[in-house]
Amino acid sequence: MKKIRLIIQALSFAFSNGYIKGFTAGKIYKGELKNFCHPGLNCYSCPGALFSCPIGALQTVSPTSLYVFGFLFLVGTIFGRAVCGWLCPFGLVQRLLYMIPVKNKRKNLKGHDKLKYLKYFVLVISVLWLRSFCTYLCPSGMLLGAIPLTIISKPIRELIGSTFFIKLSILVLFIVLSIYYARPFCKYICPLGAIYSLFNPISIIKLRVDEAKCTKCSSCQRACPMDIAVYKNPRSLECIRCGDCISSCPHKAIEIISSL
């Protein structure tokens, strides 16, 4: 399942940012697909981006956008937070960074149990109220949008100011954190993950633990990048539905099911 998921994540990344001409010409895609939101965090100013970023779209339209919230709620109702585990381009970036072999790797930052609620504050304050997440915080926009455009285009390079360096610092921070900790942006900051997480308890696609087979050995928790004791809480708000727990369970006690 891990390899399949990596392939799907890579294909999603490539498809989401498949406008190759954007990278060569320093321009962005202006076609009809930009009417539609990508389900993951993918900056629409990435030269290759074919779809709109849902968080950027929320900030643009209004915090009461029916179209964007309807789309996000629909995805959440069906999949819960599975987009984070399978489709989000920035999720893939963090996954690949965590694969870099270094000493002293951990899963979580200190204070994880409280820090994981920070993303809900980021959603409410930075996205819905101040509408400043994209401008000051989003590392995905920096990595996939700002850096390629400033490399390719001289006129854009001349616009670099202090905000660029603030955002660059945030990106570098998350790159370094992602090498030592599993998915720190997803766990603590991502407002999109915050929205999808609310649907984990009720989504159609979900995990189920067969209690007759489960021996509570915690293999699932050791395998889980989000450090969830899946056998205790298969519908955890933190679960990104990656399936690593399913592969790791020696008793085949965990499965993905769909239920209306």
Added chain:
Amino acid sequence: MKKILLICICVLMITFGLLRGEANTIYNKAATICLECIGLGR
């Protein structure tokens, strides 16, 4: 049943959002380089 109802509500939200022209608003923003989004121009 509740999930089907929720899905129907989501579809209605998307439909009303489209009728309000929200997709156009998003397109107009997304089809130009958003300098704010990439920390430029400030």
